[in-house]
Amino acid sequence: xxxxxxxxxxxxxxxxxxxxxxxxxxxxxxxxxxxxxxxxxxxxxxxxxxxxxxxxxxxxxxxxxxxxxxxxxxxxxxxxxxxxxxxxxxxxxxxxxxxxxxxxxxxxxxxxxx
Amino acid sequence: xxxxxxxxxxxxxxxxxxxxxxxxxxxxxxxxxxxxxxxxxxxxxxxxxxxxxxxxxxxxxxxxxxxxxxxxxxxxxxxxxxxxxxxxxxxxxxxxxxxxxxxxxxxxxxxxxxx
Numbered sequence: 001x002x003x004x005x006x007x008x009x010x011x012x013x014x015x016x017x018x019x020x021x022x023x024x025x026x027x028x029x030x031x032x033x034x035x036x037x038x039x040x041x042x043x044x045x046x047x048x049x050x051x052x053x054x055x056x057x058x059x060x061x062x063x064x065x066x067x068x069x070x071x072x073x074x075x076x077x078x079x080x081x082x083x084x085x086x087x088x089x090x091x092x093x094x095x096x097x098x099x100x101x102x103x104x105x106x107x108x109x110x111x112x113x114x
Numbered sequence: 115x116x117x118x119x120x121x122x123x124x125x126x127x128x129x130x131x132x133x134x135x136x137x138x139x140x141x142x143x144x145x146x147x148x149x150x151x152x153x154x155x156x157x158x159x160x161x162x163x164x165x166x167x168x169x170x171x172x173x174x175x176x177x178x179x180x181x182x183x184x185x186x187x188x189x190x191x192x193x194x195x196x197x198x199x200x201x202x203x204x205x206x207x208x209x210x211x212x213x214x215x216x217x218x219x220x221x222x223x224x225x226x227x228x229x
Contacts, residue, residue: 032216043220094216106156
């Protein structure tokens with residue numbers, strides 16, 4: 001079984017500051033890990049994903065995440081926040097195999113102050 | 115342009131009425147999903163389907179029904195048995211093989227308000 005915990009339902013940063021959104025997972029099989037972003041009243045858009053291979057994954061809009069198996073973590077970072085990054089971010093895990101279902105965290109709402 | 119469409123964007127219904135939310139995809143994906151989103155609760159899986167004419171209950175299927183008569187379409191009916199139907203509903207699809215394996219693509223959502 002898989003589960004996801006996102007630490008902090010709200011994170012606030014200043015424009016230009018580092019963005020760090022935390023995600024820890026549990027999985028009984030090698031995980032596939034995803035970060036999605038959601039703007040108000042819209043669907044989810046994939047930021048990045050880890051399946052196999054390189055543990056540092058780069059995504060769209062300057063975001064990246066590092067898969068750390070020993071820490072069961074997949075934290076999302078961006079060196080310099082922009083006002084347009086204000087949104088809700090969801091971490092998700094899948095166990096792979098034929099099922100394909102994603103288990104989502106409860107989300108972290110990112111605010112960016114000018 | 116490939117993608118997922120959901121209609122309508124906003125839907126208002128009176129209590130006790132059934133309502134059907136539309137979801138169509140032209141990505142040739144095998145799997146389709148319905149999620150419910152409430153503030154602070156993330157996404158909760160209602161139903162999913164991996165093949166035409168077959169579907170499985172998710173975590174919160176009570177009060178909902180689906181059909182999968184065509185690969186492209188996966189409509190969701192919110193029945194009068196659903197005690198608290200007001201929510202944002204998201205449809206998604208995914209390929210079950212290939213380079214985008216397990217990645218889910220989302221529609222724009224339907225906001226249902228029951229008066």
